[in-house]
Amino acid sequence: MGAQVQGVTLSARGAGRARAGHPWIFRADVESAPPGLPSGAEVRLADARGNFIARAFWAERSPIALRILSRRDEPLDEGFLRARVETAVARRRWLFPQADAFRAVHGEADLLPGYFVDRYGDLLAVQHLAEWAEVRRDVLARMAAEACGARGVVARDDGSSRDFELLPRRTEVLLGSGPMTASYHEGELLLQVDLLEDHKTGGYLDQRENHLRAGELARGEALDAFCYHGGFALQLARCATRVLAIDQDAAAVARTRENAARNGLTNVEVRAANAVEQLRALDKDGRKFDVVVLDPPAFAKRREGVAGALRAYKEINYRGVRLLAAGGVLITCSCSGKVTPQMFGEVIEWASQEAKRPLQLLERRGAARDHPSLVGVPETDYLKCWVLLAP
Incomplete structure (x- = not known):
């Protein structure tokens, strides 16, 4: 430099x-x-x-x-970057003193735009979504590992955000050796991730606090569409009578079953199937659930995909509302940053009207506290998780 x-x-x-x-x-x-x-x-x-x-x-x-x-006229050298990383990690330890998994560095919000670090036990998954971080990937890996006390660092640079930056997609081990699998806890549940094979950086830690909240609201029959590794489904299973979990990814379904068995949860049925088609089929069969969770992947990653995304969100929320039993709870999510909270609210309002089911809005939730948004930067406020009740 x-x-x-x-x-x-x-x-x-x-x-x-x-x-x-x-x-x-x-x-x-x-x-x-x-x-x-x-x-x-x-x-x-x-x-x-x-x-x-x-x-x-x-x-x-x-x-x-x-x-x-x-915004100070100061060098952006290794000492500067190390201090930023260490400060971000210290904040997470303050917020979650007992946690063995958290987002250690959250890009723009931690004043390291384009650099992200997730901790799972003694491993880190990192993303470099800016050229400055890309050219410093090895230096940053050492800094993050030292700050978190990690034995290994895996770069999960295989997502579509790299396309926008005109950076190549790849997955590689930057630091350490041996298996890149880790165990970690969400509440009382013990979960496992494979940082080289699983989606994105592993376990969708941005939903962690929403998973736990869903568990607090669980009862009776519950449905988790788009379940991935069972983050919502397994928390629901701790209090619900039965849980139906659906995902079209066979590997994710297998991991959900493994996680359920690991925690002694025998009341979870996991299906490898298209979640949208299953929602339609369950509706056609007249099924009703006391809790319905809709947590689909991002339907719109770019502005030009918003119209199609809104159609998809309308479809699944309409079905979700129809599947609610009297007094049932709908937990519906969108991680599409281009779909604003106002747009998302309009989708839910449309679904309520079309299904002819009034809905009470109990909570507007977002990403976990280790994924803070940065005030004045709307791009960092992406996750919507709304909790509604059908009286």
Whole structure:
């Protein structure tokens, strides 16, 4: 990186965005930049008059040309990055002093935009969703492992977010050896993840607190559509009479069964099937449930997919409402960041009207506390988890 930090001039719009606290500057808002800046280069941002704005990292290819890390005129060196990582981990230990799994670093919210770390026992799963983090992946892995006391670090850079950044998809072990499987707890349940084979970074820790809340509300007959590894289903099973869990991923279904057996839960039926088709079939058969959980994968990852996503959300929520017994509870989720809370509310309102079932809104929940959103950065406020009751 060198001692000499080069300067980048922002447009008036870009300067305003940076001063408002947003960590992303798009390429269209770069007024001028030195030729040949390498990927991940540290730069000093200024407005057209030369007034200092922030320190940032440069991206050669991404539509987001700059990620801002500090509004102080200070070097973004290894000492700076290490302090950010250690501070983020310390916050999680304060929030969850007994937890053996949590998101240790949450990108933009922890002022390390584009870098994410999940801890599962003595292993870490990391994602590099910005060029600056990509070129520093080995250094960051060592920092994160030391801060968390981890024996291994797996990079899960195989998701679609890398496509937007024009980075290649890949999965690799950055640190450590041996099996990259870990056990961890959600409440009293013992779960297992394979960091090389499972989806994304393993266990969808952003839903952890919502899983536990669902368990508190469980009773009677329960349904968990899109169950993945059984995060909701297994918490429901601790208090419900019976639980039907559905996912079309055969590997996820097998893991749900393993997790149920590991915890002595014999009241869970797990089906490998298309959840949308199963919702229709259950509705046609007149089935009713005291608790219905809808936690689908992201139906819209880009703006152009929103219309189709809303149709899908309407379909599953309509079926979910129809499947509720009198006094039943619907826990419905969307992790599509492009689907705003207002849009999601309109979907649920439509489902209620179409199903001719009034709904009480009991709770509007979001991601767990180790996945905080950053005020003024709406892109970080992505997860909706609403709890409703059919009186």
